[in-house]
Amino acid sequence: MVKEHLEEVRTHMEEACRRAGRSPEEVTLIAVSKTKPLSMLKEAYEAGARDFGENKVQELLEKQPEMPSDARFHMIGHLQRNKVRQVIGKAVLIHSVDSLRLAEQIEAEAARQNLSVDILLEVNVAREESKYGFFLEETEEALKRISQYSHITVKGLMTIAPFVENPEENRDIFKKLYQLFIDIKSKNIDNGTMSVLSMGMTGDYQVAIEEGSTMIRVGTGIFGAR
Numbered sequence: 487m488v489k490e491h492l493e494e495v496r497t498h499m500e501e502a503c504r505r506a507g508r509s510p511e512e513v514t515l516i517a518v519s520k521t522k523p524l525s526m527l528k529e530a531y532e533a534g535a536r537d538f539g540e541n542k543v544q545e546l547l548e549k550q551p552e553m554p555s556d557a558r559f560h561m562i563g564h565l566q567r568n569k570v571r572q573v574i575g576k577a578v579l580i581h582s583v584d585s586l587r588l589a590e591q592i593e594a595e596a597a598r599q600n601l602s603v604d605i606l607l608e609v610n611v612a613r614e615e616s617k618y619g620f621f622l623e624e625t626e627e628a629l630k631r632i633s634q635y636s637h638i639t640v641k642g643l644m645t646i647a648p649f650v651e652n653p654e655e656n657r658d659i660f661k662k663l664y665q666l667f668i669d670i671k672s673k674n675i676d677n678g679t680m681s682v683l684s685m686g687m688t689g690d691y692q693v694a695i696e697e698g699s700t701m702i703r704v705g706t707g708i709f710g711a712r
C-alpha cells in the first residue's frame with residue numbers, strides 16, 4: 487500500500503511540476519513517518535524514499551538507527567530547547583526553527599559538539615495563533631541575526647499552511663512565502679545558502695509545487711491516516 491501511495495504522490499508531483507514548467511528534480515519528497523511503525527518506513531525505503539520527516543525528537547532518535555544509513559531524517563515539528571542537544575547531528579535538516587532563542591540554543595550546542603547545523607526558518611504566513619514561527623515581516627531580521635552564527639547554516643524557509651478544504655485557499659500563502667524567499671535570495675544576506683523552500687503537505691502539495699516549493703512534506707498521502 488505504501489508503495490502504491492508513494493507512486494501516486496510522485497505522479498502528482500510530476501504533474502504539478504509540468505503545469506508549472508519546473509523540473510521534477512527541483513522538488514524533494516519528504517515522507518512524513520511520525521507515529522508510523524518502522525515496518526512502514528522500510529516499505530517506503532524499498533520503494534525509493536530516502537527522506538523521512540518526524541516531529542518528535544525521541545521518535546526520530548529511535549527510528550534512525552534502525553534504518554539504512556542513507557535514509558535521511560528531517561526534524562519538522564516544534565523543537566523544545568532542551569531537546570536540541572540530542573537532535574543536532576542526527577537530523578539532516580531542522581525545518582522548524584521558530585524563534586531566536588531556539589536558534590541561540592542550537593548555536594551554543596553546535597559549538598559545544600563542534601557541528602555545523604542546517605536549518606530552515608519557520609514562517610507563520612497566515613498569522614495563526616495556534617502555530618509557531620516568525621511573521622513574514624520579522625523573517626529577514628531574524629535571518630540577519632542567525633546568519634551571524636558560525637555553527638548554523640540557514641538553508642531556507644518553511645511554512646505549515648492552514649488546514650483548508652480546498653487547497654486553492656492556500657495558494658496565496660505559498661505565493662507570499664515564495665516572494666519572501668526570492669526577496670531574501672536577491673539580498674544575499676545568507677551568503678547564498680538560501681535554496682530550500684519547504685511547503686506543501688498531503689492536502690496542498692500540488693499547489694505548493696506550482697508556487698515554487700522545493701520540499702514537500704507528505705504524511706497521510708503516503709502512510710494513511712494517523
Ligand SMILES: *Cc1c(COP(=O)(O)O)cnc(C)c1O
Pocket residue numbers: 518520541562563646687688689703704705706707
Ligand atoms: C504531520 C506533518 C506533515 C504531514 O502532514 P500530512 O497532512 O499528513 O501530509 C507535514 N509537516 C509537518 C510540520 C507536520 O507536522
